[in-house]
Amino acid sequence: MHKKISLIIPVYNSSKFLHKTLEAVDDQRKxxxxxxxxxxxxxxxxxxxxxxxxxxxxxxxxxxxxxxSRNFGHQIAVKTGLSYATGDYIAIIDDDLQDPPSLLPRFFDELDKGYEVVYGIREKRKENEIKKLAYSSFYRILNSISDTKIPLDSGDFCVMTKNVKDKMLTLNEQNPYLRGIRAWVGFKQIGLRYERSGRVEGESGYSLKKLIKIAKDGIFSFSSLPLQVISILGNIGLFISILFTIFTLVRYLANEIAVPGYTTIIIIIAFFNSILLISLGLIGEYIYRIYNEVRNRPHTIIEKTINV
Known part of the structure; x- marks a missing residue:
């Protein structure tokens, strides 16, 4: 059965090499x-x-x-592309040829076999060692704390059926973490290993700030652990305060309490204030995300289109 293919590519700072990406896409199309x-x-x-x-x-x-109309972020750009894709099979790749179109036939073959999602598992990344360690650690931490098991070392590079794409779009989240949503919707999925290429040209548009935001979206959208950390910190604080109370009572009964006590008071105040600030920060993060959802603003503002 002949399938229509939708290929989604988010574009950012790609004017110098975008023609190379499209040449590669067209070669594979033919x-x-x-x-x-x-x-x-x-x-x-x-x-x-x-x-x-x-x-x-x-x-x-x-x-x-x-x-x-402005930079809304990679995940929102991909989600916008999904909403405009009309193909039977949908693929997502980057604009820098790190995930070359020549890999897609192997992925589409798995959809023909009955899978609904085929995602890429990255091997031998071309980033520096610090970045590779950070990426690897993040995926493993997220997988261990998430209620939804998100495949290790998998990015947005994937192919899926129209059915899965439609189900993903029903999750109208303001801060989407698409590889998490892709895992959450379920269906029959498989990962294929591939060696990720280096960028064809230019530098990554992912700044440290953007990478941190994506990491936060993944953690706060798919794990309740940060809220559980507050309880853990509270229990630790309670345990320490009980021990300190017992210690103080023993000294009081033994007539060993000195009047000053300045150092002890400062340590206790600093400790519990730190716990309070950490707890308020974690709660604030969830409240901010709830606020974003309640406002129900559109995900993007579209300035211009071609052939839409």
């Missing part, structure tokens, strides 16, 4: 005889990315492009 719909989501890029897309759309008529 080789695999795809009925292709290429959904490009320009995420408020400060360079000329959308102008380049407009030019490339003359060469590749199957392009469907959406320009966002």
């Amino acid at each position: 080789k695999s005889s795809w009925d292709l719909e290429l959904v490009l989501v320009e995420d408020g890029s400060p360079d000329r990315s959308f102008e380049v897309i407009e030019s490339l759309s003359q060469t590749y008529p199957y392009i469907k492009a959406i320009k966002l």
Whole structure:
């Protein structure tokens, strides 16, 4: 049965090399005889990315492009692309060819066998050792504390059926963590290992701030552990205070209490104030996310489209 393919690519600061990405996509389209719909989501890029897309759309008529009014973030850009994808099979790749289109036929073969989601498991990443350690540690920590088991070392690179895409879009979260949502919706899924390539050109658009935000979205959206930490800290504080009370009473009965006690008071106050601030910060994070959901603002503002 002939399937329509939707390929979603979020675009950010890619004006210098986007043509290389589309050449690779078109080569694979011809080789695999795809009925292709290429959904490009320009995420408020400060360079000329959308102008380049407009030019490339003359060469590749199957392009469907959406320009966002500002930078809303990678996850929102991908979710916007999902909402515009109409194919039977949907694929998500980056714009820098780290997940080359030549891998997709192997992934689509698994969908033909009956799987609903096929995600990539990254091997031999090209980042520096510190980044690789940070990524590896995060995935393992998240997997151990999450109520939903999220596959280790898997990113957004994946293919899925239209059915799964539609189910993912029913989760109208303001701070989506898509690889977590992909795992949460269930269905028959499988991971395929691949060696991730280096960037074709330029530098990653993921700053430390953006990486931290994605990490927080994953932890706070798929784990209640931060709230449980508050109880743990409270119990630790209670245990220490009981011990200190007993210690103080013993000294009092033995007439060993000195009048000053300045150091002890400062230590106790500092300790419990720290616990209070940590607890308030964790609660505040959840309250802020609840507030975001209640406001029900649109995920994106679309400035311009091509072939939509």
